Amino acid sequence: xxxxAAIAIVALVAFFPVRSPGSxxxxxxxxxxxFIDVLVLNPEGLPQSDxxxxxxxxxxxxxxxxxxxxxxxxxxxxxxxxxDGTASQPLKRYEIVTGVTTGFLPNLQAGDRARMAYLGNPPxxxxxxxxxRTAALNAVRPSLDRLPLESSPIWDTIDLCVxxxxxxxxxxxxxxxxxxxxxxxxxxxxxxERRALEGKVTISVVSEGGEWLIPQFVGSPDRVxxxxxxxxxxxxxxxxxxxxxxxxRTLRAQMNAFAYVKELVNTPSVPAPLIAQIVSxxxxxxxxxxxxxxxxxxxxxxxxxxxxGVEVRAPRLYVN
Amino acid sequence: MRVQLxxxxxxxxxxxxxxxxxxxxxxxxxxxxxxxxxxxYPLVSSADGRLVTNLxxxxxxxxxxxxxxxxxxxxxxxxxxTAALLLDMSSSMDDHLTRVRESALSLVKAIGPNDRVRxxxxxxxxxxxxxxxNDKAVLSRVLREELWPGGSTPLWSALDAGxxxxxxEGGRRTIVVVTDGVDTSTASQTTVVDRAIGGLFMIxxxxxxxxxxxxxxxxxxxxxxxxxxxxxxxxxxxSAFEQLTAELRHQYxxxxxxxxxxxxxxxxxxxxxxPGLTVRAPRQFVAGTEK
Numbered sequence: 001x002x003x004x005a006a007i008a009i010v011a012l013v014a015f016f017p018v019r020s021p022g023s024x025x026x027x028x029x030x031x032x033x034x035f036i037d038v039l040v041l042n043p044e045g046l047p048q049s050d051x052x053x054x055x056x057x058x059x060x061x062x063x064x065x066x067x068x069x070x071x072x073x074x075x076x077x078x079x080x081x082x083x084d085g086t087a088s089q090p091l092k093r094y095e096i097v098t099g100v101t102t103g104f105l106p107n108l109q110a111g112d113r114a115r116m117a118y119l120g121n122p123p124x125x126x127x128x129x130x131x132x133r134t135a136a137l138n139a140v141r142p143s144l145d146r147l148p149l150e151s152s153p154i155w156d157t158i159d160l161c162v163x164x165x166x167x168x169x170x171x172x173x174x175x176x177x178x179x180x181x182x183x184x185x186x187x188x189x190x191x192x193e194r195r196a197l198e199g200k201v202t203i204s205v206v207s208e209g210g211e212w213l214i215p216q217f218v219g220s221p222d223r224v225x226x227x228x229x230x231x232x233x234x235x236x237x238x239x240x241x242x243x244x245x246x247x248x249r250t251l252r253a254q255m256n257a258f259a260y261v262k263e264l265v266n267t268p269s270v271p272a273p274l275i276a277q278i279v280s281x282x283x284x285x286x287x288x289x290x291x292x293x294x295x296x297x298x299x300x301x302x303x304x305x306x307x308x309g310v311e312v313r314a315p316r317l318y319v320n
Numbered sequence: 321m322r323v324q325l326x327x328x329x330x331x332x333x334x335x336x337x338x339x340x341x342x343x344x345x346x347x348x349x350x351x352x353x354x355x356x357x358x359x360x361y362p363l364v365s366s367a368d369g370r371l372v373t374n375l376x377x378x379x380x381x382x383x384x385x386x387x388x389x390x391x392x393x394x395x396x397x398x399x400x401x402t403a404a405l406l407l408d409m410s411s412s413m414d415d416h417l418t419r420v421r422e423s424a425l426s427l428v429k430a431i432g433p434n435d436r437v438r439x440x441x442x443x444x445x446x447x448x449x450x451x452x453x454n455d456k457a458v459l460s461r462v463l464r465e466e467l468w469p470g471g472s473t474p475l476w477s478a479l480d481a482g483x484x485x486x487x488x489e490g491g492r493r494t495i496v497v498v499t500d501g502v503d504t505s506t507a508s509q510t511t512v513v514d515r516a517i518g519g520l521f522m523i524x525x526x527x528x529x530x531x532x533x534x535x536x537x538x539x540x541x542x543x544x545x546x547x548x549x550x551x552x553x554x555x556x557x558x559s560a561f562e563q564l565t566a567e568l569r570h571q572y573x574x575x576x577x578x579x580x581x582x583x584x585x586x587x588x589x590x591x592x593x594x595p596g597l598t599v600r601a602p603r604q605f606v607a608g609t610e611k
Contacts (some may be wrong), residue, residue, distance in 0.1 A: 086445060151445055181470075183441060183468065184447045184448060189465060
């Protein structure tokens with residue numbers, strides 16, 4: 001009798017397994033509401049604010065995925081601006097200072113929360129800046145006056161900024177101004193990217209990272225772009241990439257002294273308007289929700305808009 | 321288990337604390353060494369340049385300020401390497417960047433389980449990785465992601481920074497530098513020499529084709545018991561790294577207690593009793609003090 005009862009209980013448990021809320025079936029994954037911010041730019045590079053939900057298509061892991069929620073993103077930004085004043089950019093001080101003081105700070109609005117970070121060894125991260133513009137400028141200026149001439153731990157500092165942004169809600173934005181010549185890091189590019197994805201941080205970049213010709217063997221030169229990694233971060237987290245100065249100069253010109261001088265004059269580094277454009281554009285984004293996979297792995301994502309000539313800036317990867 | 325961990329922690333702390341003044345072979349538990357033991361890593365070669373690896377303690381003579389010193393520690397086993405690999409990234413190195421990277425990657429592949437390496441570059445900036453590790457994947461990642469050409473050649477400043485970065489480490493502390501240029505440092509060369517002798521750092525340098533290594537650098541290397549290679553062809557970089565690795569693998573450990581313990585710079589000479597052999601070892605060291 002007891003044996004029969006035990007068998008019956010075992011059979012019942014097997015048929016109606018007891019599951020704790022949110023637990024995963026072995027071999028199965030859990031779907032959770034996942035949100036991304038999407039920027040749509042017209043051919044002139046201006047953000048489009050009139051795109052309807054029906055115009056969006058979402059593909060997660062290559063498969064069409066229903067959009068479960070749609071609306072406008074918060075226009076108030078939680079933003080860290082990270083600048084590189086290290087020794088690889090010895091002639092950039094003026095551009096950095098004007099970029100911060102005329103491109104970044106004046107374009108902050110009521111409701112924004114902003115911090116500054118500086119590459120160095122160790123990196124520097126300011127407190128949240130005062131909302132008053134003059135007070136913010138005064139808070140930033142001492143740091144700008146002593147930009148460190150040290151190594152450039154870009155990936156470590158991105159991680160530091162991502163951690164700082166976890167204290168505030170989305171939209172979380174990291175605005176990076178560097179040439180991409182990363183040195184002295186504890187973590188690598190892949191780690192930095194993953195942490196930004198996990199932290200739901202959008203990385204936008206203003207970069208003077210240009211192209212170098214590095215001849216190795218006769219007839220076999222290597223081309224190296226120091227901003228390749230930065231473009232990747234911006235592309236995969238849904239941010240903007242703005243080439244500045246040398247980043248816009250052509251390799252062909254760099255190989256010819258006269259052409260180089262001409263391009264140098266024609267393509268000076270003027271980061272302030274690029275910074276202002278990024279900050280402004282990121283205020284006009286769409287908030288799209290979908291059921292994402294929660295398995296701790298990186299998944300691919302593609303957002304399309306059924307409208308000709310537009311560029312969509314959205315994360316190409318997500319992690320839950 | 322906790323006692324073992326505590327013992328290990330205390331031993332490690334003591335070793336690190338003693339290391340800067342007078343590094344001892346504390347990590348090699350086979351030997352008993354006092355805190356004043358001076359560890360030397362002599363390299364012995366025959367007249368035809370082959371490394372001699374079968375010597376015993378009795379084959380060595382250590383002269384401290386000209387007086388024979390008792391050898392208290394000896395080993396012919398391979399000792400762990402703690403190294404800073406400093407790569408010149410100045411503009412003139414553009415032609416060699418890929419070759420330097422590939423050769424350094426080969427060196428990383430060859431490191432042993434007890435070796436630790438830190439990678440640094442010097443050019444427009446002196447950048448030392450914060451990672452001192454034997455994780456080959458991490459070191460390879462640094463070599464792939466963090467070599468950027470451009471700038472001048474702050475060689476002596478980089479040597480100084482490399483030594484500072486290993487200052488708290490014990491054991492055999494080695495600086496390996498690859499360069500092709502003439503120094504443009506602001507660092508005081510006297511300070512760098514003093515740091516090298518005071519910390520018993522061993523410096524190796526590979527001079528790529530071009531102007532090669534300056535005489536002052538060669539003199540510094542000789543004082544530290546290290547070695548240098550002036551390459552006529554940059555293609556030889558890989559074989560130079562192989563030779564360098566072989567030398568580091570075949571150095572002896574010879575430890576002695578200096579006398580007097582006066583805190584002064586002592587002249588040092590290491591010889592072998594066997595004729596026809598050449599010994600490379602530091603030529604000076606700083607004796608500890610009684611306290």
